[in-house]
Amino acid sequence: MGEMYGEVNEVSQEWKDGLASKVMRNAAKELDEDRTWVIFDGPVDALWIENMNTVLDDNMTLCLANGQRIKLRSQMRMLFEVQDLAVASPATVSRCGMVYLTEEELGWKPYVKTWIKVFFAENAAMTEELKEQLWNNFEFTIDPGLQFIRESGVEPIKTTDLQ
Amino acid sequence: MNQDKVSSVFDFKWVKQLRYYWDDEIDGGDCIIKQVSACLRYGYEYMGATSRLVITPLTDRCWITISNALHIKLGANPAGPAGTGKTESTKDLAKAIAIQCIVFNCSDQVDYKMMGRLFSGLCQQGCWTCLDEFNRIDIEVLSVIAQQLLQVRKALLAELTQFHFEGRDIRIRDTFGTHVTMNPGYAGRTELPDNLKVLFRPVAMMIPDYGLIAEIMLFAEGFGNAKILSKKMVQLYKLSSEQLSQQDHYDFGLRAVKSVLVMAGSLKRANPDLVEDGVLIRAMRDANVPKFLKDDLPLFSAIIQDLFPSIEITPNNYGNLKTTIEEIITLNDLQVHPPFVIKVIELFETFNVRFGVMLVGLTGSGKTTCYEVLEKTMTTMRERNDENQVY
Numbered sequence: 001m002g003e004m005y006g007e008v009n010e011v012s013q014e015w016k017d018g019l020a021s022k023v024m025r026n027a028a029k030e031l032d033e034d035r036t037w038v039i040f041d042g043p044v045d046a047l048w049i050e051n052m053n054t055v056l057d058d059n060m061t062l063c064l065a066n067g068q069r070i071k072l073r074s075q076m077r078m079l080f081e082v083q084d085l086a087v088a089s090p091a092t093v094s095r096c097g098m099v100y101l102t103e104e105e106l107g108w109k110p111y112v113k114t115w116i117k118v119f120f121a122e123n124a125a126m127t128e129e130l131k132e133q134l135w136n137n138f139e140f141t142i143d144p145g146l147q148f149i150r151e152s153g154v155e156p157i158k159t160t161d162l163q
Numbered sequence: 164m165n166q167d168k169v170s171s172v173f174d175f176k177w178v179k180q181l182r183y184y185w186d187d188e189i190d191g192g193d194c195i196i197k198q199v200s201a202c203l204r205y206g207y208e209y210m211g212a213t214s215r216l217v218i219t220p221l222t223d224r225c226w227i228t229i230s231n232a233l234h235i236k237l238g239a240n241p242a243g244p245a246g247t248g249k250t251e252s253t254k255d256l257a258k259a260i261a262i263q264c265i266v267f268n269c270s271d272q273v274d275y276k277m278m279g280r281l282f283s284g285l286c287q288q289g290c291w292t293c294l295d296e297f298n299r300i301d302i303e304v305l306s307v308i309a310q311q312l313l314q315v316r317k318a319l320l321a322e323l324t325q326f327h328f329e330g331r332d333i334r335i336r337d338t339f340g341t342h343v344t345m346n347p348g349y350a351g352r353t354e355l356p357d358n359l360k361v362l363f364r365p366v367a368m369m370i371p372d373y374g375l376i377a378e379i380m381l382f383a384e385g386f387g388n389a390k391i392l393s394k395k396m397v398q399l400y401k402l403s404s405e406q407l408s409q410q411d412h413y414d415f416g417l418r419a420v421k422s423v424l425v426m427a428g429s430l431k432r433a434n435p436d437l438v439e440d441g442v443l444i445r446a447m448r449d450a451n452v453p454k455f456l457k458d459d460l461p462l463f464s465a466i467i468q469d470l471f472p473s474i475e476i477t478p479n480n481y482g483n484l485k486t487t488i489e490e491i492i493t494l495n496d497l498q499v500h501p502p503f504v505i506k507v508i509e510l511f512e513t514f515n516v517r518f519g520v521m522l523v524g525l526t527g528s529g530k531t532t533c534y535e536v537l538e539k540t541m542t543t544m545r546e547r548n549d550e551n552q553v554y
Contacts, residue, residue, distance in 0.1 A: 007272070035541070039534065044521075054268040054295060056519035057418075058251070065272035067281055069265075078519040081530045085411040085523060091245035091296070091346055094416045097517030098454035099510050101524030101533065110498035118496050 004048055006064055015066045024055075024062050028072050036073070041081040044088045052078070056095035112138050175199075179227055181259060196260050199227055201234035206262035206289075206338060216248070216255040217379045219372035225252040226259075229342060232364035236319040238312075238341040240297075240363035246416035247368045249344040253293045262338055264291040269300050275307035279329040282311055282341075286318075286328065289336030297343035298352045309359040312341060316362065371417050373397045377424060384428030386439050395470050396420070399447065402466050407459045412523050422516045423450045440474050450516065453509035454523075481508055483544065491539045503529060507537050 006018035017025065020040075027036045055062050055078060062070040085093055116131055169176045182197045183205070189195070194205035216222060229239040229252075241249035250266060257264035267281065285292050300308070311329070318326035318335050326335055343363060346352065355363075374397050381389035397420075404415040427446035434442070444467060455463060488507050489499050510533055513520050522530040 002272075005270075005272070037534075037538070041531070050296065050299065051268065051270050052519070054266060059266050060518060061266070061268075063268040063270075065270060065274075065277065067267075067277045069267070076518075077514055079534060080519070080521040081534075082521055082523055083525060085521070088411070089245070089346075090414065090416075093412060094246040094414045094418045096519040096521045097422065097450075097513035098412045098414075099506065099513055099520065099522050099533075100412065100454050100456060101506055101522065101528040101530055102457050110500045110503070113498045114496060 005051055006066070008066060015068075021062065021064055021070065024072065025070055027076055028070055030073070033075060036076045037079055038076065039079045039081065044080060044082045044085060044092070046087055046089050046092070049080075049088060049092050053091055053095065056092070108142065109139075179223065181226060181230075196230075198230040201230040203230060203233060203260055204338065206260055208261045208263045210258050210261065210263075213258065215258065216251055217376045219375050221368060221370075221372055222248065222252050222255070225249075225366050225368060226256050228364050228366040229253065229256055229340075233340050236316050238343065238363045240342070240365045241344050241368050242347055242365060243368035244416075245346060246414075246418045247371050248417065249368050250293055250295055252368070253291075253342045253344065257291050257293075262291050262340075263288070264293055266293045266295060268295045269297055271299055271301055273300050273304060275304050275311070278304070278308050279311055282315060283328055283331070283333050285341075286315060286335045286339050287333055289338035291338075291340040291342065294341065294343045296345060296352075298345040298347070298355060300353070302353050302356060305353070305359055306356050309356065309362065312359075312362050315339065373400070373417070373420060376417070377420060380421070380424045381427070381443075384424060385431055386427075386443075388439060392439065392443055396423070396443065396447065399466060399470055402470075403451070403463060406466065407462055408456065410456065412454060412521070419450070423447050426450055426516050438474070440471055444471055444474060449509075449512050453506075453513055484508060484511065484540070487544055488536060488540050491536055491543065495536070495539075497532065497536075503533070507533055507540070510534065510537055511541075 002018060004018045004020050006016055006021045008015055023038060027038060030036065051063070054060075055072065060072045060074070060076075062072065064070070080096065082088075113135070116134060120131065167176050168174075172178075178199050180198065184195050184197060186193055186195050189204075196203045196205060225239075225241055228241075232239045239253070241252065243249060254264050254266065265281075265285065281292065314326070314328055315335070318328075319337060319339065322337070323335060325332055345355075374393055377393035377396050378389050381393055386392060400415045400420060404413075407413065423446050426449060427443050430446055431437075431439070431442050448467070451463065452460065485504060485508065488504055492499050492504070506529075510520070510522070514537075522533060524530050
């Protein structure tokens, strides 16, 4: 928590900014009209995200534990990248807009296509025909294979199509 | 007033309103504000031309509690679930009587020294403070805060202008007020100790008046038949929260409603010729569809179809944005996958109405790629001097 929002050094009684407060302070200092995004990657925990509550609603101020308040610019946006919100409190959930990405919608196919394209890009021996053949093999084997494993086999760890 | 049988100035329905008077007797004349038995001075603090809240019976009740608590030099304690307008009501009352209100978000790192500094500043200025999520503070710190507040209150009751606080003599102004808001029963929250409870008048804020708020905000955004639309909208939200699957990230509270209304307003101003029902439906779809799971989408469309039977829902046209996104995706050696492109557009739309956005999804569902693509797209469009300033 201290690393994130800053804390008072017990020995010198000085305030030391944390990572988030520093990033936000710098972003808020800029004067031009550029859009700034602050991106938080990783699981959301009620412990640290609750401090963001005033940031996320209409006040747009970050309150630090030493009583400082950082007023953010209206061009700034906060983006959180999370797997689920099982431990986030409703107070946080109601403040954020949500975009849900389903893995079924993406599937494994775009990944394989990109892999074929990038991996063999330098390889002259790999003609378009061979690529086509490789892709057909993928398409032919993977879906029925996965289906077979799920229906008649046992998965010790649950997987999705992508993995 | 006649319908409500209000006949005298002492009728409760009249007395409970926030009333402004000019009083000549207080040193040379001053504006005072009365509500029930409370009597406060006008603060003369200029706030700028800001938007105000929709006044519902719930806000009225909250205001009565706050103003009367202030009258007897106590604070108020609005409590209730997230998104019921606890903080906003407090701030709006501060606006109404022109006093600056400092909103502070409490956390468990807050200690008594910091609170002491906060209070001494507030006493000297005579501001209000609204301590958000007060019960996140550790219980040890809370009992010290109770002591500090008690000191301040004693000074206020004795009508002192100077008093001893935290080792210093400071000035005190009688407009000082402390309000705390809290969500009881959430994770990481403590119960208030009894000696602190007596310093705050509790007011429960459970369910905001969605219908009234939606109606007035729609009128304010320029819709003609807001009455019917607001009814349908509230119904839609009620049905969605009941019929769709239960997910952690679903929320159909007041903030969601408000973002839809703001979105509908900007859509309406952008296309003044469209039918109002259509505009509202589009706003509701744009705001809600991004967060739904695949299985809930048909259910949601069915609810919309039931409530707005005769309306044809036209697919949105994103024009330039979509083509640029596809360009960027190809440039980065990725695959143009239509559902993914739609997700990127949805992220963009959500960014326009919300300050904080969450991308939710399992590992490998393309969260990082999604925002990276959008970032590059927006930069490209800006460099190309696109006529639309939103990029």
